[in-house]
Amino acid sequence: MNFTQLRCFIKAIDNSSFTIAAEQLNFSQSAVSKNIKDLENTIGVTLINRAHHRISLTNAGRYFYHVARNVLDDMDYTVAYLRSQKNDAGNLLRIGVCDTPLEQEVLPLFLRKLRDSGSNLNIQFVFVLKNSIGELLNHHVDICVIARDDVDIVDDIKFESLISGHFVVACPEDSKLAQKKLITLKDLKGKDIFLIDPNGSLNVQMKYQNSLIEEMGMRHIRFVQDFSAMDIYVKAGWGYGILPNFIADYQNNGAKYVPMDYHEISPYGIAYMESFTNVKVLEQVCEIFKKSIMEFLPKQNN
Template identity: 30%
Template sequence: MKYFISVVECNSFTEAAEQCYISQSAISQQIRSLEKELGVELIHRENRRFTLTPAGEYFYEQSKGILNEVEDILRETFRIGKDKEMELKIGYLRCYSGQELHQAVAEFSRLYPEVSIHIVNGTHEELYDLLRFGGADLVLTDQRRAFSDKYANFQLLKCSCYAELSVRSPLAEQESVTMEELKRQACILISSREQQNIEEDYYKNTLGFGGRFLFAENLEEGRLMVAGNRGFLPVERVGTLPPCGTGVKRLPVMEQGQQLKRNYCLFWVKENASYYIEEFAEILRKLLKE
């Protein structure tokens, strides 16, 4: 294919031979062998001139795209071979409970067993710092800032917001719950001790949750607090949520007659973009769409 493309683009067997560092007779023989293998004429020769047959024109156009793909494969193969150990560091929100992230990790590991995956979780700000300072290659988190040109802002979906409450809560009898009604109950947030003030400020002043705030170190602890009727836990449907569990009810959170929604994305530093990061992002997005 490479020899054939050179002949066509140089419009000369002699110049193509020089470009490919072989003799003119050798490149002529290569073209004849190609035509013999295909069983069709690609080049119609007339004395010292030639023209492409319709089959030759088709083969030329298709071959250019294939050779570009081959070069990409070779570059990526070389890069993989030079890396002694490849790893992908993934961060996700502590309050995330969807099943698709686990499925994406399993599917990625099946497709790319040569890549070691490291998982870490944190609050939005903790994940942002991990991304800035190399502690994570990409993070799954909610959008709290305007998109930055420094990062790839890979939007996944607009997530519906819910409140998990104890069945003993007076609100549990309803089909949905409003932001105003939730202000009468304590709001349970998943956060490290160092990030509690930041999380409370965001949920209170940006999202509009009011009342008291309680904190849990992880999702399991937060849901146990809900089961004990200590307050409600705000959650987003980022994919398939697990069942609520005994003694807990999950209600849509409404604001001005519409269910509250939040934007969830995968973020990574553009300068650090790689084939594996983009592949994982596509796998997760596909699973969430399904």
């Protein structure tokens, strides 16, 4: 078994075609077919059903696909990292991000302040929404900006807080609640509420969200897959959204975010492996992130 065989297998499945896989790999179609057949012979099982010029995975193939995908991804990350280390003399810092509205506003500020500080760090952002812990543990990223809840269960990961966490309520701009400085559970009684689906991709603060559900009941609660869907419903006046302050889009037109009178939730900050040794870089990055966030967020939300 070799990486060429794995790559041929993955490309063929991703494109549902030996022909397209061959074009992308700059191989002949017969070479792709032979590599996959050699892979199956080595393992001793059939991975791909070949019938009527269409390909599909067998049960064994479905299992093997995920394993092979992870192996190739790990190898590609490792090679890219080693090459960048060689070219940049150790100045590359890979930061895992979740692509929240807050990050979309803060990360450009962070880069500008980093450049102004005279730093020669080469920053690479990696999207880690679904697997932030795995990306850290597999050394695909050096640090992550995520909620502390996501890292508390792993002893080898350390955390530096950037923002103290609390719930905010997304209100339609023309609603009465949008005029309040603080919203209580009583204010929300009988209102239609949108929460982020605990089975969705943005799986943050679910422990606190569950306690909120226990207090409010399910009658007027609807779940949405992500922030964007919640934003649409709120702007349309269909109800109110409850979400962590570090996900909210404070530059949003059509919605206003009001702090909620509820206990604090887990903070948002920087997570890194205990084995991360460049303390000076970590301190610099944390300091500049904090300055960028303070510059962007309204004072009442810091």
